[in-house]
Amino acid sequence: LMHRVCEAIEHAHQRGIIHRDLKPANILVDESGQPKVLDFGVARALDAEMDVTSYRTHVGQLVGTLPYMSPEQVVGDPAEIDTRSDVFALGVILYQLLTGRLPHEPTGRSLPEMARLIKDEAPPRLSTVDRALRGDLEVIVAKALEKDKRRRYQSAFDMGEDLRRYLSGEPIVAKADSAMYLLRKQLRRYRGFVAAGVLLVVGTLAFAAYAVVQSRENLRLAHAADESAQQANLQRDAAIEATGAAEAARADAQRELALSNIQRGRMSVRAGSITGAEGLLWDAFLENPDDPAAHWALWELFARYPYQATIQAHSRLARRLVLSPDERVLYSGGYDAMVRAWDTRSLELLGEFQCPREVWSLAASPDGRWIGVGGPWGTIVLDTRTLTPIADLPEADARALVFDTARSSLYAASITGAIRGIRTDTWEVSWSRPVHTQLIYDMQQQPGGTLLATAGFDGRIFLSDPAMLEAGNESASREVLSGGEQILCVAWSPDGREIAAGITTDTTAIIDAASARRVATLHAPCGAIRHIQFTPDASRLLVGGWWNVHVWRRDPEATPGAGRPAPSQHWQRVGAIPVPATVYGAAYTADAATGYLGLESGLIRVWSVDGRPESLRIPGHTGRTVATFDPTGQRIASGDSAGVTRVHDARTGAPLASVEGHARNRVRTVVCSRDGAMLATGGGSTVSLRDPNTLAERLVIPNTYATSNSSFDLSPDARLAAVFGQAWDVRIHSTADGSLVASIPREPAEPISLRFDPTGRWLVCVWREQPVRIFDTTTWREAASLNVGARSPWTCAFSPDGSLMALGDWTQDVNVFRAPAPDSDDRSWTNLWTMSGHAGLIYDVAFRPSDPATVATAAADGTVRLWDAATGRALLTLDRFDGWGANSVSFDPTGRFLLSCNSDTGEVVVWDLERFDDAIARHVGFELERRRDTLPADAAARARDWAAEVLARTGNR
Incomplete structure (x- = not known):
């Protein structure tokens, strides 16, 4: 929340406005969690001239709410007030949100006393109020509340960025005050006492020096050589004991730090921050795979985010994924211009092919012999046995590809809005017909039929008969939806009677193909919808976007659109899995039990669609x-x-x-x-x-x-x-x-x-x-x-x-x-x-x-x-x-x-x-590779041994 508030204040600062009266009462949070900053009644422009502004602030005049004022505001000099004054107020608000109290409580204090406290006295540190707040968060608040504005964050953006880094488990930029700086502050504050103390210390040191000299002389005269040797042995034993105690204290501190990070990771899991949680929890687990706290924290992570495995498939966005007909091979195409083949059981790389530029589309022929690859450079057809090209068609750019075995054709959807027909016996473009007015994003063929459903940048969906397109028939394409935003994906129901498509942000439409009537509208927060898949029995629909993959279930007792008062009443959202980055490509097994999600980061996440932690439910009791x-x-x-x-x-x-x-x-x-x-x-x-x-x-x-x-x-x-x-x-x-x-x-x-x-x-x-x-x-x-x-x-x-x-x-x-x-x-x-x-x-x-x-x-x-x-x-x-x-x-x-x-x-x-032990073990290699340069070799070896033992026990590679 405070990160978003910082962004809002930075937005005002970028437009030259200083608020000068930031406080919780001036920040409104809507139902979606978005803050709105109100009451700019005492704000002024950054470049306003003091003698010409319509609302003048005189020297010595206080503007704002006293507990939230910065030291320069308390002094009352308007020339000293700038964007860093608002940063101080943001620090006061964050301090109050975390502790439930103000840095300086005004109750029982006069205005002059409050002004002096704000100007001269540092507030209690967060950790003195709640030890759970010590660490990076305490440093961020302390920096925002610096008396010297030169030592504060220099902008609300800098403060917001440090909050974002903290939430993501990244190192923050702010650093705690050095001991030397704190010492100088105290010395300036207590000059008289320091002078007296210095005199006392000098006198004590002089006396101590004299005493030491005399003591050494007495010892030299009093002790024999054998006593000196005995003393040396005692000192050696004491040093060994002190070293052991120091090592034990260090081990205890490391253990407490690990437990603290594990707890932070568990809280991040519940808050939905999978990226931050993964970093904290995997660091702890790989350091000590036998630690039950780290193991069960990862179990919780996988129970909420049921990923079976993760691979770094591409260096850039993983744009398209497609399974071979027997589901033994997963093909991926990325913006790094690579097409790669993966064994779906072991996730080992089987082969790869480099394209001229980024990959836009992939399609597998029904017989498993070919893989069609499309991009702005054209279409290439690969032999699946060798991943070598058997056809190259630079004239057929392809945002989407579909094989049609019945007509011995490969259809390519173009950025011009046209569909091209490619003969698979000659690998030549035999026809091209315009369908959309702008580029086509997705194209899918009707199960058990011939129609092609296309979704376009023009916000329209067409159903086209390829035979009629080839013949040049003007009625070959029929519009079934218009007026949408850029439609990125389309899917057929297994019986070929319905079409699902993401028609606007967060919104999916289900359309009856025969009548072009919308029979359901599904609305859920996931941003731009990029992939849709029906389950084989059409009872569920998987909808994926920027932030989530939602699972919708059809009411089995409802007939789509038959007398329903609201079009979405026969569908119910029954689950959702957050994703750590935008999903651009997806492929699902025929039973829709496993999904492969291609992310913006180039990762592929293998998702157990029905990944509930419970293995059995027994109803029927009263x-x-x-x-x-x-x-x-x-x-x-x-x-x-x-x-x-x-x-x-x-x-x-x-x-x-x-x-x-x-x-x-x-x-x-x-x-x-x-x-x-x-x-x-x-x-x-x-x-x-x-x-x-x-x-x-x-x-x-x-x-x-x-x-x-x-x-x-x-x-x-x-x-x-x-x-x-x-x-x-x-x-x-x-x-x-x-x-x-x-x-x-x-x-x-x-x-x-x-x-x-x-x-x-x-x-x-x-x-x-x-x-x-x-x-x-x-x-x-x-x-x-x-x-x-x-x-x-x-x-x-x-x-x-x-x-x-x-x-x-x-x-x-x-x-x-x-x-x-x-x-x-x-x-x-x-x-x-x-x-x-x-x-x-x-x-x-x-x-x-x-x-x-x-x-x-x-x-x-x-x-x-x-x-x-x-x-x-x-x-x-x-x-x-x-x-x-x-x-x-x-x-x-x-x-x-x-x-x-x-x-x-x-x-x-x-x-x-033990349900998620296999998934944890499958991720060990991936996580070790990400920490190859930082994790000690012995810890990495222990983690590999643990994963091997688990996979051997569960019967998986």
Whole structure:
């Protein structure tokens, strides 16, 4: 926002206007985020003469709002006021936006006191208000607020450029004040004290010098040679120790810097700044591929921007892309005059051909034998086996090319607006007919038909019959749209009945080809629309422009244009992927699952069109639902608000069994025994023990109480079931016959959660707003009590080895405790740290089986998060429930899959936590090449080894 404000002020400065009263009240931000600067009532021209301007400012007269005035404005000399005075006001506004306060608060101060502060006193630095603001942003604000205008940014443009560099992760131009400059300022300010101090220091140094001389003499006389040698050894040891401490401090500082950059990268991902995020996150990952924080931050990046791979295909704009008919080869043409062929699986370069100048168009023959290449220099046809020319037609310039096998022709769309027909048996231009009045941007042939759809610079779309064009028939071309802007692309629906085209900025029209009637208008922010593609079933439309590729879905129950009150009502925008640069060329696989995007920078991004992070969704539940993987990871057991328990296949989501129970009360807890032989569910006032395959009921434990996801639990050997009773006590039952084995007295509060540790040694009991009580299962006596204050614990989980316990609470935190060692007499539980970040009750907690240092949490804020249990830092956020609570969390036994439940729809969602590892590994080589001259060789080798291991595991090259 401030970058845009700087641009607006620079615009005024370039026209010779100084605002002189910049403040937040004079800046209006519209709904699109565009600022508008208002109230130029006290502005004056830069070159205005003071004695002739109609609005005169006298010496000593203050113009502006005092807290936003520069020092020269406070002095009141109009001759000293220039564009740098507005830069100072921009610095005050930026300081206020970042900290919520003014550099110098006027409250309780007189006008003379405020004027003195602005003129003489430096404001508190940003980092003293919020440590998160230290670094480049603090330097930018400090430079804008310099008292000496010669040391400020010399223009609003310079300040805006530094803000742009900061947002893009580039080095800023501004530098922090040198220590010498700060020292000189302080010396001038405190001359009297400095003089006295100097005298004191001189006297002290003189005395010290005398003392040192005497000391050395005494030492020389007092110590023998052997004592001198001993002293030397001690000094050497001290130096070694100091060096080690310095290295450790340096390593700690580097680690903190890396974590800070990772966090900045994650925030850039959420803000939509992919370029800045990629730079920060890849720098951190390539330095240390084993760092979980860097890995999961990249996972988040690819979850939002699902690129499978990236290649630097051209040195300039990647203008056209086309796939071979078998989709094994991708051909690209760029403004660097190169045509290149790429293996679509490995993305290895197969061959290349250099054209006379930039490439405008590419087309693959349906039989895969030829590639047509067009440009301002004409048309060249290449043999796909060798990428050598078999025909050269300099008279046939081509903005677009189409092969027509049925007519043995290649059609070339010219910059003159004509279509030329080229015979593929003789490679000669056989005819040329004008269609548009200006150049043709795109041309596509009707699927299963003969018509050519052309989009032109003249804002018109024509449908032309090539046979009639060749015959010179005047009715060969029929206009189906006019009055648009420059139309850059056109696409046919798979059935050949509809045409889609970008008719203006941000706007796509869908036209019925037979009637020329517009049946839909789709509007979404993407700038000039440069590529369009229907999916094979015509249910979706992919529209790409400057900033986004949008995915539109057709309403399956709506007939296009049939009685619709608004033409776009039968289409819905269901997704969008931002792109880091303008997309000029695109090619999609036949199933529209993979897109290849050619960017202005010459990059080609391979895009997974359906790149959602979740691998499975299981609908069909009613209301709040809880779910868990079984110990094999092959099945998912769930229970919903209607009292229905279900079992689904964990890979396909197919239903395997279901049963109603618990008097149709909500199922609150689902637990699988560790051997997979028993499934237990709790709800209403009963706990049911069931066969995990058929869900047949084996045993019912009556008169129970349940309120959370963990209202009861099975012991590790599944011989015991711990439940809450209706009297809020704890009862231990035998799972063989339901007999009561032991009981624990109630607490004066509602019971919430029960959990055995993996060894079966402990039972953790949680009552609302009470200390957490831990019982020894050999005696059923209390072994420990954890007083967590007013946190109101809710649920807990143990690491696979039982050494750690994570306790989620009502106050949105997760506390991690170290449990007593099994062979130790020490019964104390150590609170290691608190993990904060959720904005709602923690419903469920789980440790990852394959990596016990990773903890997953599900909360009422609708997010599932991963945490590093070794440091307490957040690693990953999954927010797929639109703000509705994430009701439970469970890992499969491999730790690869993670599930949770939507508290509104009851849908069970499964994430593949290795889903984007392949994409990350595929990018390693590309990112290493970009850092070839800066990354240490050992770090690069570690990154390559990591990528090779991942690709070997996933079965991809």
